[in-house]
Amino acid sequence: MTTTDLFETPERQALRSAVEQFTTREIAPHLPQWEDDGELPRELHAATAKAGFLAVGYPEEVGGAGGDAVDACVVTEAMLAAGGSTGLQASLFTHSIALPHIIDAGDTRLVDAYVRPTLAGDTIGSLGVTEPSGGSDVANIRTRAVRDGDHYVVNGAKTFITSGVRADFVTTAVRTGGEGHAGISLLVIDKDSPGFTVSRSLRKMGWHCSDTAELAFDDVRVPVENLVGEENGGFYLVMQQFVGERLGLAVQAYGTAQRALDLAVAYARERDTFGKPLIARQVIRHKLVEMHARTSAARALTRQALVRSLETPKTDPSLILDAVTAKNVAVAAVEHVVHEAVQVFGGMGYMRESEIDRHYRDARILGIGGGATEVMKDLSAKLLGY
Ligand SMILES: Cc1cc2nc3c(=O)[nH]c(=O)nc-3n(C[C@H](O)[C@H](O)[C@H](O)COP(=O)(O)OP(=O)(O)OC[C@H]3O[C@@H](n4cnc5c(N)ncnc54)[C@H](O)[C@@H]3O)c2cc1C
Numbered sequence: 404m405t406t407t408d409l410f411e412t413p414e415r416q417a418l419r420s421a422v423e424q425f426t427t428r429e430i431a432p433h434l435p436q437w438e439d440d441g442e443l444p445r446e447l448h449a450a451t452a453k454a455g456f457l458a459v460g461y462p463e464e465v466g467g468a469g470g471d472a473v474d475a476c477v478v479t480e481a482m483l484a485a486g487g488s489t490g491l492q493a494s495l496f497t498h499s500i501a502l503p504h505i506i507d508a509g510d511t512r513l514v515d516a517y518v519r520p521t522l523a524g525d526t527i528g529s530l531g532v533t534e535p536s537g538g539s540d541v542a543n544i545r546t547r548a549v550r551d552g553d554h555y556v557v558n559g560a561k562t563f564i565t566s567g568v569r570a571d572f573v574t575t576a577v578r579t580g581g582e583g584h585a586g587i588s589l590l591v592i593d594k595d596s597p598g599f600t601v602s603r604s605l606r607k608m609g610w611h612c613s614d615t616a617e618l619a620f621d622d623v624r625v626p627v628e629n630l631v632g633e634e635n636g637g638f639y640l641v642m643q644q645f646v647g648e649r650l651g652l653a654v655q656a657y658g659t660a661q662r663a664l665d666l667a668v669a670y671a672r673e674r675d676t677f678g679k680p681l682i683a684r685q686v687i688r689h690k691l692v693e694m695h696a697r698t699s700a701a702r703a704l705t706r707q708a709l710v711r712s713l714e715t716p717k718t719d720p721s722l723i724l725d726a727v728t729a730k731n732v733a734v735a736a737v738e739h740v741v742h743e744a745v746q747v748f749g750g751m752g753y754m755r756e757s758e759i760d761r762h763y764r765d766a767r768i769l770g771i772g773g774g775a776t777e778v779m780k781d782l783s784a785k786l787l788g789y
Pocket of ligand 1: 529530531532533536537538539540562563564565566607610615768771772773774775776777778781
């Protein structure tokens with residue numbers, strides 16, 4: 404079966420169509436309001452779970468809906484195709500970065516307390532790695548957790564945390580040991596722990612429907628049993644999830660590019676200038692063809708890496724390279740495509756009422772989050788031996 408066929412099996416076509424219908428009905432009409440509100444309603448998590456889409460790609464043993472990374476990719480593609488956005492994806496599916504470490508560590512108590520209710524849409528989890536002092540250099544985080552009997556006492560701050568305003572818990576990277584990557588652990592910290600505050604809700608260029616927080620920890624006591632995996636093994640856990648996160652962002656990038664292209668084609672057909680539809684102009688058609696070419700290339704590369712990820716250990720250097728390459732190619736594609744799409748829309752592309760304005764703003768974060776483009780290139784050079 405070719406990679407394309409794998410994404411178009413009868414089951415996946417049915418999944419794609421069901422997600423598109425759900426998005427058209429339950430999401431797209433409300434998204435402008437949620438953008439103004441600065442966050443998604445909690446009920447959307449429950450409704451998406453009830454429809455069967457929140458937990459696609461997670462094993463049933465931990466409360467998931469089953470399926471694999473290709474199914475999860477189909478959900479993302481379909482939501483974007485039907486008028487969703489990457490901001491929506493980031494916030495509604497924050498569990499895709501908050502839960503995998505807990506699932507992989509396999510502690511039944513943590514799975515029952517945090518994974519199941521989140522996949523059921525009843526609770527919201529965030530991942531807290533980035534700090535005010537920096538995000539790219541994960542090995543240098545400063546938030547400290549000191550053991551005191553049956554608890555860790557946590558002090559420090561996190562910033563730019565997706566869904567952090569609404570989250571019920573945060574899977575948090577803390578320093579339990581010495582300097583560098585070998586001193587980092589992951590702790591699940593409950594929002595209602597005394598000393599844990601959302602110090603700021605951050606306003607952003609894009610992703611308006613996704614709440615983003617700065618968090619403060621002031622002598623927060625966290626039970627030792629909320630340690631994920633081994634003490635001082637957190638860096639490895641974080642790194643292990645990067646392949647999935649980066650491929651997920653690559654899917655968001657080419658999915659947005661495809662939606663922006665579709666919107667631009669429709670507009671170019673209906674908009675007349677100088678007595679002819681825009682699409683009658685060769686310069687516009689060539690623009691659309693270039694947008695199509697870059698989007699298709701990004702999709703092919705990303706899907707190929709996704710399919711490899713089903714069978715390849717997450718720590719395999721060639722898979723890490725594929726994921727990093729796919730992310731950078733897809734980010735470059737979407738940045739080109741949203742820019743050109745706004746141009747095709749003219750003044751309307753600059754208006755809040757046009758969907759394309761949202762994609763233009765939302766796309767900008769994709770080359771920064773989950774590993775900035777420059778950092779991805781450094782990693783690629785290392786993996787390629789250059
Ligand atoms: C909307 C949004 C949501 C986010 N959600 C989360 C979240 O849920 N959880 C979380 O933990 N973090 C989150 N982040 C943080 C994100 O992961 C970081 O912003 C990212 O890792 C970059 O870190 P930084 O912003 O501290 O930039 P820095 O590390 O300070 O880097 C600044 C810039 O310098 C460049 N750069 C950095 N290092 C190098 C280098 N070695 N060589 C060349 N150039 C370099 C890059 O272009 C980078 O963009 C989010 C950020 C945003 C904006």
